[in-house]
Amino acid sequence: MSLVNFTTREITCKIVYYGPGRSGKTTNLHYIYGRVPETRRGRMVSLATQTDRTLFFDFLPIDLGQISGFSTRFQLYTVPGQVYYNATRRLVLQGADGVVFVGDSQARQLDENIESLQNLQSNLLEHGVDVRTLPLIMQYNKQDLPRELILTHPELDDALNFRSVPSFPADALHGTGVFETLKAVSELVLKKLATGSPAA
Amino acid sequence: MTSALNPRFSFETFVVGSANRLAVTAGRTVAENPGSAYNPLFIYSGSGLGKTHVLMAIGHAAKTIAAQLNIEYLTLDEYVEAFHAAIAAGQGDAFRRRFQNVDVLLVDDVQFLTNRKEMQAELLRLTEALQQSGHQIVLASDRPPAEIADLDERLISRFSGGLVVDMGIPDYETRVAILRRKAEERGTSFQPGVLETVAKVEYPNVRELMGALNRLIAFQAVNESPMNAEAASKVLGIPTAASATAAASSVAAPSVASSDEFSQFLTDVTVTVGKAVEAWRARVTEAVLRWEGEGYRTARLEKLLDQETPAAVDDAIAAYVQDVERLKALEAEVAVLDPQAAGEKVFRDPDQMDEAEAAAAKVRDGAAPPPGPSAAFPFESYVAGPSNEVALNAARDAIGKPGKKYNPLVIVGRSGLGKTHLLNAIGLELAKKKNAVVACLSTQAFVDELIAAIDGNRVDWWRARYRRATALLLDDIHLLAGKERTQEELFNLFNQLVDADRQLVFTAPAHPNTLEGLEERIVSRLEGGLVAELAEPDKELRRSVLERLLTQQRIPMEPALLDYLADRPIDSVRSLTGVVQRVVEAAAAQDAPVTAGLARDVLEGAPPPGARRTAGLRTSGIVVSSAGGVRSREKMVWDWPASSDRVIEDLR
Numbered sequence: 001m002s003l004v005n006f007t008t009r010e011i012t013c014k015i016v017y018y019g020p021g022r023s024g025k026t027t028n029l030h031y032i033y034g035r036v037p038e039t040r041r042g043r044m045v046s047l048a049t050q051t052d053r054t055l056f057f058d059f060l061p062i063d064l065g066q067i068s069g070f071s072t073r074f075q076l077y078t079v080p081g082q083v084y085y086n087a088t089r090r091l092v093l094q095g096a097d098g099v100v101f102v103g104d105s106q107a108r109q110l111d112e113n114i115e116s117l118q119n120l121q122s123n124l125l126e127h128g129v130d131v132r133t134l135p136l137i138m139q140y141n142k143q144d145l146p147r148e149l150i151l152t153h154p155e156l157d158d159a160l161n162f163r164s165v166p167s168f169p170a171d172a173l174h175g176t177g178v179f180e181t182l183k184a185v186s187e188l189v190l191k192k193l194a195t196g197s198p199a200a
Numbered sequence: 201m202t203s204a205l206n207p208r209f210s211f212e213t214f215v216v217g218s219a220n221r222l223a224v225t226a227g228r229t230v231a232e233n234p235g236s237a238y239n240p241l242f243i244y245s246g247s248g249l250g251k252t253h254v255l256m257a258i259g260h261a262a263k264t265i266a267a268q269l270n271i272e273y274l275t276l277d278e279y280v281e282a283f284h285a286a287i288a289a290g291q292g293d294a295f296r297r298r299f300q301n302v303d304v305l306l307v308d309d310v311q312f313l314t315n316r317k318e319m320q321a322e323l324l325r326l327t328e329a330l331q332q333s334g335h336q337i338v339l340a341s342d343r344p345p346a347e348i349a350d351l352d353e354r355l356i357s358r359f360s361g362g363l364v365v366d367m368g369i370p371d372y373e374t375r376v377a378i379l380r381r382k383a384e385e386r387g388t389s390f391q392p393g394v395l396e397t398v399a400k401v402e403y404p405n406v407r408e409l410m411g412a413l414n415r416l417i418a419f420q421a422v423n424e425s426p427m428n429a430e431a432a433s434k435v436l437g438i439p440t441a442a443s444a445t446a447a448a449s450s451v452a453a454p455s456v457a458s459s460d461e462f463s464q465f466l467t468d469v470t471v472t473v474g475k476a477v478e479a480w481r482a483r484v485t486e487a488v489l490r491w492e493g494e495g496y497r498t499a500r501l502e503k504l505l506d507q508e509t510p511a512a513v514d515d516a517i518a519a520y521v522q523d524v525e526r527l528k529a530l531e532a533e534v535a536v537l538d539p540q541a542a543g544e545k546v547f548r549d550p551d552q553m554d555e556a557e558a559a560a561a562k563v564r565d566g567a568a569p570p571p572g573p574s575a576a577f578p579f580e581s582y583v584a585g586p587s588n589e590v591a592l593n594a595a596r597d598a599i600g601k602p603g604k605k606y607n608p609l610v611i612v613g614r615s616g617l618g619k620t621h622l623l624n625a626i627g628l629e630l631a632k633k634k635n636a637v638v639a640c641l642s643t644q645a646f647v648d649e650l651i652a653a654i655d656g657n658r659v660d661w662w663r664a665r666y667r668r669a670t671a672l673l674l675d676d677i678h679l680l681a682g683k684e685r686t687q688e689e690l691f692n693l694f695n696q697l698v699d700a701d702r703q704l705v706f707t708a709p710a711h712p713n714t715l716e717g718l719e720e721r722i723v724s725r726l727e728g729g730l731v732a733e734l735a736e737p738d739k740e741l742r743r744s745v746l747e748r749l750l751t752q753q754r755i756p757m758e759p760a761l762l763d764y765l766a767d768r769p770i771d772s773v774r775s776l777t778g779v780v781q782r783v784v785e786a787a788a789a790q791d792a793p794v795t796a797g798l799a800r801d802v803l804e805g806a807p808p809p810g811a812r813r814t815a816g817l818r819t820s821g822i823v824v825s826s827a828g829g830v831r832s833r834e835k836m837v838w839d840w841p842a843s844s845d846r847v848i849e850d851l852r
Contacts, residue, residue: 011473035462064466067473144392174392179461183468190472 011072013189015182016093018120019102020112021081024141027172028102029060029076032182035175036062057092074186081116090123098135098189099124100181103160105142105150105169113160131163135188138167139181144174205263205273209256215381217374220250220367227254227338231261234269234304234336238363240327244341245367248405251340254367255306258338262304272299273306280312280319300329304336311341311348313355320352327358370406375399378406379413388417393429401438412436480513481505487517496524497549523550530560536668538563538661570639570665573627573673582618582625583748583773585741591732595622595705599629602671603701606730608694610677611707613734616774619707622734623673626705630671639666640673647679647686654685666693670702677706677726681717694725704729737773742766745773749780750794760796768803779803 017025033044042061057077064072077096079089093099101120103113121131140156151159153169161167166184170177211231216224223245229237241258245251259271274282286295299305305326313320330337344366345351345359370378379395398416403409419435420427427435484505488498504516527547535542541563546556579599584592591613597605609626611619627640653662666672672693680687697704708715711733712726737745743766750757765783770776786802787794 037462040462064469067470070473072469072473174396175461179465183465186465186469187472190469 009070011067011070011190011193012075013073013097013186013193014075014077014095015098015100015185015189016096017076017078017100017102018089018093018116019079019081019100019139019141020104020109020116021083023081023102023104023109023113023116024170024172025078025081025100025102026058027141028100028139028170028178028181029058029078031172031175031178032062032076033060035179040064057088076182083115083119086119086123089119090126093120093123094127096134097193098137098185100137100139100185101160102139102141102170102172103156105140105156106145107149107151110151110159113156117160135185135192136163136165137181137185137188138165139170139172139177140167141170141172141177143169143176144171205256205259205271207260209253210260211257213381213385214250214253214257215370215374215378217370217377219370219374220245220254223250223254223365223367224257226363226365227258228261230336230338231258231304232265234262234266235334239331240337240339240359240362242339242341242345242359242362242364243367244344244364246369246405247342248407249367249369250406251342251367252308255308255338255340259304259306262336269303270301271304271306272302273308275308276310276312276319279307279323280316283319283322296326296329299326300333300335302330302335304338305330306338306340308340309342310339311343313351314349317352320355324352324355324358327355369402369404372399375403375409378409382410382413383417386413386417388420389426390416390420390432391426391428394427394432397429397432397438398436401436483517484513487520491520491524494524495548496527497551499549500551520550523553526553527556530556534560534563535664537664538658539664541661569637570669571641571645572631572638573624573640575628577621577624577628579625579629581748582621583741583744585738585744587735587738587741588618588622591622591734594730594732595626598626598703598705602630602633602703603698606732607698607701608704608706608726608729610712610726610729610731611705611734612709612711612731613707614709614736614772616772617734617736618773619734620675623675623705623707626703627671627673630673630703633670636670637668638671638673639669640671640675642675643677643679646674646690647683650686650689663689663693667696669697671704672697672702673705675707677708677712678710678715678718680722681715684719687719687722691719691721691725694722698725736771737776739766741773742770742776745776746780749777753780753784755784755794758796761794761799764796764799 019025040063045059060076062074077092079092124131138161168177168181223243230241259273345356376399398412488501492498531542531547546559591611594606594609598609613619627638631638653659712723746765783799783802
C-alpha cells in the first residue's frame with residue numbers, strides 16, 4: 001500500500017503493469033531493471049514458465065534514495081496476462097497506487113486489449129477502487145513491429161483510451177517509451193499522494 | 201542560375217526534434233502565409249543541421265499551397281554571381297526587377313556577405329523592396345546576423361526585425377528518428393539496437409550522422425548476415441569506451457544512455473516528489489503570507505516550517521485559523537466597547553490567546569453601560585395636570601415610539617417643575633424595553649465623564665460607550681454652555697444616535713434658543729425636535745402633588761390642610777415639597793399632628809430657628825432616597841464669577 005509516511009519519512013509507491021498476455025509487461029520491467037544502477041534496485045523477482053511467460057508475477061523494487069528528505073521506493077509489479085490467472089491479478093492489483101496498462105499494438109490483439117481493460121476495471125471494482133480515480137497510463141507496446149501489423153498510436157487511443165489518460169507508444173524491447181511511461185505514472189501517483197495523503 | 205528545389209527536401213522528410221522545432225514551425229507558418237507572418241525569417245544553425253532542408257521545404261510547402269507563387273531559391277554566391285553577370289552585361293536594372301517580382305525568395309548561406317559591401321547594399325535594397333511589396337524573404341546562415349563579420353548595421357537590424365531562429369544539434373531521440381527515417385527511405389532495415397548505437401555518438405551535425413548511416417548501409421549490403429550493434433560500432437569506429445560497453449553484451453550495450461534514462465527519471469521524480477511532499481510547505485507559507493498580510497503574528501506557523509517532520513500540518517493551520525477567527529471575534533467585540541483597546545497587539549497574536557481573552561474580558565468589565573435613569577422617578581408617580589399635559593403626552597410618545605416621533609424631545613421649564621423627574625421617568629420606561637441601554641444623566645456628569653476620559657486617554661472608549669446607547673437623556677443641557685469639547689462630542693453623538701433612530705431627551709430651564717453659550721449647531725438640533733414646556737403647576741396639579749406627598753408621609757389628608765397648601769402661591773413642585781416638608785418637620789418637633797392650623801403657623805409665623813432644613817434634605821427640595829444617587833446641581837457652583845464680581849466678606 002502506498003504511503004507518504006511523514007514519521008519515518010518514506011514514500012512507497014506500488015505500480016502495477018497490467019495488460020493482456022504477451023503484451024510486454026515483463027519486458028518493460030526488464031528494461032527498467034537493466035537501466036537502474038545495481039545499487040538502486042532490489043532483486044527482480046520473476047516467476048516465469050519455461051516459455052518466458054509470467055506465471056505468477058514480477059516484482060521489481062527500485063530505491064530512488066532520499067528525495068526531499070524522503071526515502072523513496074517504487075515497487076513495480078506485473079500481473080500475469082493470461083486470462084485464467086485472474087485471482088493472481090486481483091491479488092497483485094490490491095493496493096496499487098498506479099496502473100500502467102500495457103497494450104499490444106498488433107491489430108489482431110485489439111480484442112485481447114479490450115478484454116484485459118475490462119478485466120482491470122472489474123478487478124479494481126472488487127477492491128472498491130474506481131478506475132476513474134486511479135492514476136492510469138496507457139502504453140501501446142510493440143510499435144516497432146511492421147506497420148501493416150500494428151495500429152498506430154491515434155488508432156489505439158481511439159480504440160482503448162476512452163478515458164483520455166496519458167498514453168505512450170512504446171517498444172519495450174528496445175526501451176522506447178518505457179521510461180516515459182514510468183515517469184508519467186510516477187507523476188500521477190505522486191501528485192495523488194500529495195493531495196490525498198492524510199499527513200500532508 | 202538559381203538552384204531548383206530539391207524534391208527530397210520537404211517538411212515531410214524533415215525529422216523534427218526539440219532542437220529544430222521552432223525553426224520548422226516558423227518555416228511552415230511562413231510557407232502558409234508568405235510575406236505576412238515573419239518577414240524576413242532568418243534561420244541559422246551550424247553546418248549540416250538542416251538549414252537548406254528547411255529553406256527548400258518552405259519553398260515546396262509554399263508552392264504546394266499556392267502553385268502560382270514565384271519561388272526562388274539560391275545561395276548567396278549564386279546571387280552574387282548573377283549580380284556581377286548582370287552588371288557586366290549592363291542589365292543591372294533588369295536583375296533587380298527580376299528579384300523584386302519573386303514572391304518567396306530563399307537565400308542560403310548569407311554568412312558570405314562578409315566583406316561584400318556592394319552586395320550588402322544590394323541585398324538591403326532588395327529586402328526593403330520585397331518587404332514593401334509584401335513578398336517573403338527567408339535567409340539561412342551558419343551564424344546569427346549580428347555575428348556575420350562586417351555586416352551592415354542596417355541589414356542586421358532588418359534581419360533581426362523579422363524572426364531569427366536557430367537550429368541546434370538533434371538530441372538522441374531525434375537522432376534515432378532521423379536514422380530510422382533515412383534507413384527506411386533507403387529501404388534498409390537494421391537489427392534492433394544498431395541505429396541506437398549510431399545515434400549515441402554525438403555527431404556534430406546530421407550530415408555526419410548520415411555519413412555513418414551510409415557506411416552501415418554499405419557494409420550491410422556486402423555482408424550476408426544483418427549487422428548487429430557490436431559490428432556497427434566496429435564499422436563506425438565508435439570510441440573505445442562505448443565500444444567496450446557495446447562489446448560486453450548487446451543487453452548492456454545501451455548503458456550510457458540507460459543510466460541517462462534512469463538519472464533523467466530520477467530527476468523528474470525528484471521534482472515531482474519535491475512538489476508533492478513539500479506541498480505542505482507551500483500551504484504553510486501561503487497561510488503565513490495570508491495572515492501576515494492581515495496583520496496577525498505567524499510565529500507559530502513559521503515554527504512549522506523549521507520542523508523536519510511536520511505532523512498534521514493541516515490541523516496546525518486549521519487550529520491557527522481558528523485562533524485567528526477567535527481573535528477577530530474578540531477584537532470585533534472589543535471594538536464596540538472600546539475602539540482604542542481593539543487596536544491592541546494582543547488581538548493580533550494567536551500565540552497569546554489567553555492574554556487576548558483576558559484583555560477582552562477586561563474591556564468587557566470596564567465597559568459599564570452609561571449611567572442610567574434614577575429609579576427614584578417612576579413614571580407612575582409623575583403627577584399629571586393641565587400645566588404639564590403637553591410635555592407628558594410628548595413623553596408618552598417618546599416612550600411608545602422611541603426615536604420616531606419627537607427626536608429630540610426637549611423639556612423646558614423653570615427649576616422645580618419636574619423636568620428631572622419626567623426625564624428619569626422617560627428613561628425608566630425606555631429602559632424597560634428589550635436590549636435597551638438608556639443613558640440618562642445630568643449634563644454635568646456627562647461633561648465630567650468626558651473630562652475623565654480625556655484625562656485617562658480613553659475618549660474612544662467613552663464615545664463607544666454612549667454610541668451603544670439606545671436612548672440618551674441629558675438633564676440640564678444648558679450646562680453645556682462654554683464646554684466646547686463636550687458640545688462637539690455631543691454634536692457627533694447626537695447625529696449618530698438620531699441617524700440610528702435612538703431617542704434623545706433633554707431638559708433645559710428655558711427654550712434652547714434663549715440659552716447662552718450653546719453652539720448654534722446644538723441649538724438648532726435641539727429645536728429640530730419637540731420643545732415641550734412645563735408650566736407652573738396649576739392648583740389642580742398642586743393638589744395632586746400634595747395628596748401624593750402627604751400619602752407618602754402617611755399624614756392624614758385633611759381637606760382643610762390640602763386646600764390651604766394648594767392655595768398658597770407656590771410656583772414649583774419643588775417649593776411645594778419644601779413647604780410640606782417644613783410643616784411635617786414642625787409637627788414632628790412639636791409632636792403635634794399635621795393640620796391646616798399648624799401649617800398656617802409654620803408658614804406664616806416665624807419658623808423655629810434651625811429647624812428649617814435637615815441634613816437629609818440639604819441638596820434638594822425633593823425627598824430623595826439615599827439610594828437614589830441624584831445629586832442636586834443647585835448647591836454646586838459651576839461657573840465662578842470673576843473675583844471682582846464676588847462679594848468677599850471679611851471675618852473679624
